[in-house]
Amino acid sequence: MLTLPFLLKLLSLPYPVVKAVILYYTCGTIYQNTNEEFKHSLKKNILLSVEYHVSGNWNKNDMKAVCYLPIEKVIKKFKKHPLSLMLNNFGEKFDQYSYWIHKSEVPNPTVLIYLHGGGYLLNMFESQFVFITALHYALNDKAAKNVSILVVDYSITMFNHVYPTQLYECLTSYNNLVKAGYSKIMLLGDSAGSHMSLSIARSISYPEEVKQQFEGTKFKLNFNVSSLPQPKALLLDAPWVQPCTPPTLPTRHGxxxxxxxxxxxxxxxxxxxxxxxxKKVNNFMTFTNTNWEDHWAKVDPINNGNTLMIVGEREIFRDSAEDFYHLINKNNNIEYYTEPGGIHAGMVYVESLDFASKKGAKKAIQGDFSKKYGYNIVANFINKRV
Known part of the structure; x- marks a missing residue:
């Protein structure tokens, strides 16, 4: 049953829709006036206005009723989408927690693991499938041929699965990839997915620490984390680096x-x-409350120039992401980008909207990613490393 506050938000949805339409054709919405993606798209302005209207005051039962769909059903539905039709083994289950988006046919390809966002509360949406499938076509020919893409459907807090459940599941899939012969692995995450990417990287680099995280829990790592190869690269979109710390307002950039x-x-x-x-889980929870010497010095991709960070100019988590960047960028070789007028995880939730339709999918398949800020940065980053 829906909570009263959320029900009232749903009943009042006509308000943000009408407001967005009026502003779009008059003085412009906040999105339209600050970010290129919204300038000529009424649909995007309406959609984001609606999402903003219903966001906040998260309740598990509300999300179960309105948002939840098992990944098997999302995959079944998306298999008919033009973006998935040309991918190898789309939707094929790899292990208990993960599924192939695209399986390269070359020996020992690079595997790009995508870890979706949603605050660990929300499941993977169809829009995120649009994002990650379209990314395959944004790569150059060499990278597209040599990169497999895998998504991990980790358990979510909507069903009361708390830390370290998600870390255990992601490490298990990572280990299963290595057991299957894959040795070149990149981690790509947006928001909470970036948080998990960093958690995985820390686990492999500091195996004794992660061992302590599982002590006293029902999860037993039946493999040697220290023997796992470190991620070849970390791609962090809108990283959520301090889940239990509220953002400081007003933001310092004004x-x-x-x-x-x-x-x-x-x-x-x-x-x-x-x-x-x-306090016990701090080093895997609040990354802004760590330091480079004790917690990140052994993480190879952070120190050898293979980490990418993208934030939005207007996103509420920009300050904390920036603090974390300065904390870990000891060697001055982390690639850091701020999207002009960008909002949280704009690449996943805004840029990808243009590829959801059949017409848009055709553009992606043809490699037309002109003016796609995040897609082009991520694709170029991968292209250089494959």
Whole structure:
């Protein structure tokens, strides 16, 4: 049953729709006036206005009723999408937690693991499938041929799965890839997916620490984490680096964050933390409360120039992401980009919208990613490393 506050938001949906339409044709919406993606798309302005209207005050039962769809059903539906029809083994299950988006036919390809966002609360949406399938076509011919793409459908807090459940599942899939003969692995995540990417990288680099994280839990790592190869690269879109710490307001850059989908509270982070002692799990939870010498010096991709970070100029988490960047960028070789007027995870939730239709999918398949800020940065980053 829906909570009353969320029900009222749904009943009042005509308001943000009408407001967005009026502003679009008059003085412009906040999105339209700040970011290139929205300038000529009424649909995007309406959609983001609606999403912003219903966001916040997250409740698990509301999300179950409105958002949840098992990944098998999403895959079954998306198999008919033009973007998936030309991919090898799309939707094929790899292990208990993961599925192939595209399986390269070359020996020992690079595997790009995509870890979706959603505050660990929400499941993987069709829009995220649009994003990750379209990314295959954004790569150059060499990379597209030599890169497999895998998604991990980790358990979500919507069903009361708390830390370290998700870390255990992701490490298990990572280990299963290595057991299957894959040795070149990149991690790509947006928002909470970036948080998990960093958690995986820390686990492999600091195996004794992660061993302590699982002590006293029902999860037993039946493999040697220290024997796993470190990720070849980390691609972090809108990294959520302090789930249990509220953003400081106003933000220090003085730009308006109105309309951003980043959370103003820590409710999703608290769902993820569960009954864990925050001090005990700090090094895998609040990355802004760590330091390079003790927690990141052994993470290869952070120190050898193979880490990418993208943030939005207007996103609420920009300050914390920037703090983390300065914390880990000891060798001054992390690639860091700020999208002008960008909002939280704009590459996944805004740029990809243009490829959801049949007409848009055709553009992606033809390799037309002109003016796609995030896609082009990510694709170029991968192209150079394959």
């Amino acid at each position: 730009v308006s964050f109105y309309g951003d989908l980043g959370s103003l509270d820590t409710k999703m982070g608290e769902f993820y933390l569960g009954d864990n002692d925050l």
